[in-house]
Amino acid sequence: MEASAPLTPTNHSVGKNCAVVMGKYQLGRLLGRGSFAKVYKATSMADGSSVAIKVIEKSRPMTTLMEPQIMREVAVMKRLRSHPNILKIHEVMATKTRIFLVMELASGGELFTKVRRQGRISEGAARRYFQQLVDALRFCHENGMAHRDIKPQNLLLDKSNVLKVSDFGLSALPEQLRKDGLLHTSCGTPSYTAPEVLYRRGYDGAKADAWSCGVVLFVLLAGYIPFDDTNLVGLYKKINSRDYRFPEWISKPARSLIHRLLDPNPATRMSLDTVGETAWFKRTLGPSNRSDSCPAAFLLQDNSLQKECELAAVSSMNAFDIISLSSGLNLSGLLETPDHQSAGKRFTSSANFEAISDKMREVGGRYGYSLEKGKGGSFSLDKGRVALAVEVYEITKSLFMVDVKVVGGGGAAAVFEESHWGGWRDGLQEIVLSWHNYVM
Structure with a gap:
């Protein structure tokens, strides 16, 4: 179902500054906002009941990345809606530009x-x-x-x-x-x-x-x-x-x-x-x-969205990619680097320092990088004006965290991000448990 004006200002019955969602819900005050959605209090125009509506803008680039997460949230809430301590989802509506998740209002x-x-x-x-x-x-x-x-x-x-x-x-x-x-x-x-x-x-x-x-x-x-x-x-x-x-x-x-x-x-x-x-x-x-009471019918106004929500298996993002987008978590103190002219990746590995450095030297050799030894758990891979500064931290005897930072001027980090990380990721995959980005 498509609507030409999903959020329609109106001058009758719902107030001058309010909007109506697809002719069914009167939007009220903003309850909160995240990286890719806003949540509003709303009133059903059919029975006057209060609900919460999460409005997701499809046009935002981040929405594409978060789509599996959105679909998973809908699918799981649908399956678990009968429990009184699980937030209920009442209805899902969609247009070409927005997704509306109509949910139980938790006013507390x-x-x-x-x-x-x-x-x-x-x-x-x-x-x-x-x-x-x-x-x-x-x-x-x-x-x-x-x-x-x-x-x-x-x-x-x-x-x-x-x-x-x-x-x-x-x-x-x-x-x-x-x-x-x-x-x-x-x-x-x-x-x-x-x-x-x-x-x-x-x-x-x-x-x-x-x-x-x-x-x-x-x-x-x-x-x-x-x-x-x-x-x-x-x-x-x-x-x-x-x-x-x-x-x-x-x-x-x-x-x-x-x-x-x-x-x-x-x-x-x-x-x-x-x-x-x-x-x-x-x-x-x-x-x-x-x-044991039967919940209200679960409605999907967009057939394509329903098909996506009913998919049994949904792809998932690495959690360390997702948590940096969470509105409830500020990772700046954990993930930021003081060198704002550098960019990089971080990964976890069960390989030891020697195995990690050997593997990175092997992969770097394919791209013309030479290994330069450092102190302790650090080393670098150099290629002219561009270098990869690597720090290996031992978390436990069988778990290591590796910081890989691109260092160089003239936009080298951006060029490396666009052109080379894919090859490095593929080459290092056998020693990598999980990847995530620095928050810059």
């Missing part, structure tokens, strides 16, 4: 805002939110889906203070599992992401979500994140070594639960099913939140 805002405003919340309140979060995620896992980006910014509250899990753009559908039954895409927000996700050797999405739940519970009770560092390498080291401290006001049962969730070894990490059996979790737990 982000749980993150509540924590930031109060500093921390009481253990009783934290338990109630945590119970709802765990119940929602167990429902996801029972249906074969993992969220993979659980954080307080993605946990919303409705007018009755009921928790709603949102933002399924990084979630995994059952069809994304490989033959080994595991997931292999690096995904999530660094401070909340399970350590095994970085390795991309296969991980259990449910166990990764359990780790994130442990971080969330710590944040609710402490008022700050357990793992924090201005340097990404330092952050990963703290996560892998379980380097955090509890504030004195957190009770021993809550500490024990968090400690068992923040186990770097997924094989021994507490599962969410086991969490549900602990005495701390069961305290004041009411009846199951699950609802």
Whole structure:
């Protein structure tokens, strides 16, 4: 279905400065904005109910990159819409220039805002939110889906203070599992992401979500994140070594639960099913939140969009490409380089320093670069006025982070980005676990 004027100003019934979406919803105030979408409060012109509408501009270049994420979000929310603690999607409409996701309104805002405003919340309140979060995620896992980006910014509250899990753009559908039954895409927000996700050797999405739940519970009770560092390498080291401290006001049962969730070894990490059996979790737990009622019909006004949403397998971006676009996360302190005349890439690898340098010398030789030895974990590959400055950081004994920076004047970095990175990526692929860009 196409509409010549999807956002139509009107002078009757809806107010002078309001707009109507495809003749069905009156747009209200702006609730928030991200890198590729704006979210508005809106009113249904049919029954006067309040909803939230995410408006995505198709014309923006970033929308093309984020399209798999958008389609995944719609597909997952459609499948999970019957749970009361998962944000419902009511309707999807599309025109040639915009996509409209009509969703349940969570008028209480982000749980993150509540924590930031109060500093921390009481253990009783934290338990109630945590119970709802765990119940929602167990429902996801029972249906074969993992969220993979659980954080307080993605946990919303409705007018009755009921928790709603949102933002399924990084979630995994059952069809994304490989033959080994595991997931292999690096995904999530660094401070909340399970350590095994970085390795991309296969991980259990449910166990990764359990780790994130442990971080969330710590944040609710402490008022700050357990793992924090201005340097990404330092952050990963703290996560892998379980380097955090509890504030004195957190009770021993809550500490024990968090400690068992923040186990770097997924094989021994507490599962969410086991969490549900602990005495701390069961305290004041009411009846199951699950609802057997049939939700409203899911409508798609654009057949081509519906076809895309129904695709079982959707392509996914590397998480480190996606998280830098997230409106809820500022990675500038982690990813920026002080040399603003350089540009580069960063990748993780399980190869050691010698294997990484040997491989980069081999690939560089194809393009006329010669290896120049450096100090410690650094070296360079030089070719006239252009050089690649390489720093190798050991995160664990079997995980390394490699920074590759293009150094040179006269627009060399831009030329290299356009002409050569593809060949380097292909040549280094056998030692690379995951790639991502610097935020410049």
